[in-house]
Amino acid sequence: MMEIDPKAFLTSIFEAAVAAADPERTIRNHLPAKPKGRTIVIGAGKGSAQMAAAFEKVWDGPIEGLVVTRYGYSAPCERVEIIEAAHPVPDEAGLVASKRLLAMVSGLTADDLVVALISGGGSALLPSPAPGLTLADEIAVNEALLASGAPIAAMNTIRKHVSRIKGGRLAAAAWPAKVVSLVVSDIPGDDPALVASGPTIPGEGTRVDALDFVKAYGMKLPHAVMAHLNQPAADAPTVDDARFAGNEVHLIASAAVSLEAAAAAAKRQGVEAVILSDSIEGEAREVGSVHAALAREVAARNRPFQKPVLILSGGETTVTLRAKGKGGRNSEFLLAFAIGIDGFSGIDALAADTDGIDGSEDNAGAFADGSTVTRMRAAGVDAKAMLAGNNAWTAFNAVGDLFVPGPTGTNVNDLRAILVR
Template identity: 70%
Template sequence: MTAPRDPRGFLRSLFDAAVAAAQPERSVAAFLPEKPKGRTVVIGAGKGAAQLAQAFEQHWDAPLEGVVVTRYGYAAPCERIEVLEAAHPEPDEAGLLAAKRLLDTVQGLTEDDLVVALVCGGGSALLPAPPEGLTLADELAVNRALLASGAPITQMNTLRKHVSEIKGGRLARAAHPAKVVSLIVSDIPGDDPAMVASGPTVPDPAGPQAAREILAEYALDLPQAVRDHLASDECAAPSPDDPAFANNEVHIIASAAVSLEAAQARARELGVEAVILSDAIEGESRDVARVHSALAREIAARDRPFTKPVVLLSGGETTVTLKAKGKGGRNSEFLLSLALDLDGIEGVHALAADTDGIDGSEDNAGGFVDGGTATRIRAAGADPRALLSGNNAWTALDTAGDLLVTGPTGTNVNDFRAILIV
């Protein structure tokens, strides 16, 4: 094993391998359903939904129709499937109209028809559909409170599906008696399909009490109308024993696990041993960074538990509890915390990025850091610790010249982290 001459180029190649492994053209073809007697209707939502639709069109040699919704700027050309765009991470009026379009598209189907649901991360924000008595402003308030709470994505989506007319399996129930086949790109630690995009086509196994417990645990400041809705039986989502789901199929077609394995294989091709720590890491970004840093420093100083050179790979979805209104995202915050913990340590280089190409509020996927990042920030006249305290990790990485900008990748299997120790 030999150390790479260009650590950042090496790390970027691992990220590219991870993203390539999750591309729709690779994953969709293996999960094509049987053609129906009747119509084939495609629906979908998420930051990679347009690319999924494009790949499905290419592989489906029979009539089809449908509509999917993706984030502004993430569209891809399709011939038979209409692509709508809406806001993410905060829902907007376009998303409200798109959710209604999806629900209208699956109305009036028969048991001879097939619905193919293309679902990936980002669908929760892209499909606002407040139930009767609530408004888009109420759903915005829920979204903002959850994003600021530090709650893990599974808990966020558990609550979201109880304040919706489309999430928590309701979109699939609306398509009954047609068969619904869900092809899902998972951005959820553990790959629970009921949690991806808040499960618009997958029934809810938890029940409304789980949502009420999350409301209490995080002391969420929600409008009274939302609180009243969650307290009532009206918020319950369809359960797995609902007969409307009996004939449906759910397939995870891409995930963080597959992408990490691809990155591991690429590292070994380049002559560096790679260790996958986990594909399901959750927790506060800055705290997760300190754990990763402790492991990296142990390897750098003592060659244990792994021998240099080695690259540590991990995935999942960390969280950021907002204390200020800075610029950044969970991967940028992870990196700034890591940079502070590695300050002055030689031979450690890291990349962290969101596999969809956008980390939080700005246009970067994430960034790079090493033992000199904090020094470069200080040399530019900024205080890295103050920037971390202000949730201003993007500014810190930009100051150091450490941002990674890729543009939309066409897929989304969540966080990708790679730490090289040489």
């Protein structure tokens, strides 16, 4: 193995994973047939503006539409209007966007086509409280979910039952027009109905499942929300609803495809790569500790993989909030990982969100190696105390190891890359 600059190498791996989810390339391969009537483009998510710009380039015909993305994630479009709203906590702009999307697809005919551009983050960007609920109620639900440690499937089952737009309701509003959903998956297992809580795709989770999840994860939801969830009127549309019969769903990018591209990029640079899984879930710090144990085993004993090797994994971990520190699931994963490899030479890692933002700060994640904890200590930072306080951003910022690529225009979940030299 030739001498490698670990940070440059790991950055190239991240870039290869993101390039594999490039919206222009992936959308071109999944264009629907042209309709007799109008073509309406709608969408939501952290990659939806770039998807809209890509669709404008490759669609040969008139279009009109509206998509909503996160503040700072816009892209120039000529015919599709872009609205920015708040993520991860919904705001009034998202509420307005939801109302406008529902209005845009109402009154269509069977000759019309709705193209839905859906990517991760769309759930928070489309607040639309169910009848009798308020935006404050939906924000309270969102905050309870984010702090609960519940997996994404559980979160989205609850979200869609307190909404006018999620769980296929947006597609139901477009009936009898055909709806073609082009989905960039950031969900472990790539169930398109879970991405952005499936505004155009009904899912399996029922209202009873939602109530079970609330109980199982000890969530304290507003009284009005619980009263709503206990009413049959809250039931979301089911998969066999006739309004969805003619619709199409295409998964155009996912963590699995991006991990394979990352592995290929490593091999081109002379490093063998292994993919553990594209759907790892669980508490970020615990997943970090397990990855650290695996890296130590490879470094010390050359098993279960031979050095040099790049160990890759994807998925979406969760963070149960214990304090009000700064960070995100990737930096928290990596801080636990750094503690686990403290003192080991020849191990370098990057953990980052492929959308370019981890948590609420401007970093996608961070870098770590066997000297990270020692360098933090020299900078006056106690790594274990920072981990206990959900303060991973502060810890990595202190040693200049934050990874800040900026918004990428796509979102296929987290990328964890561990190089053992």
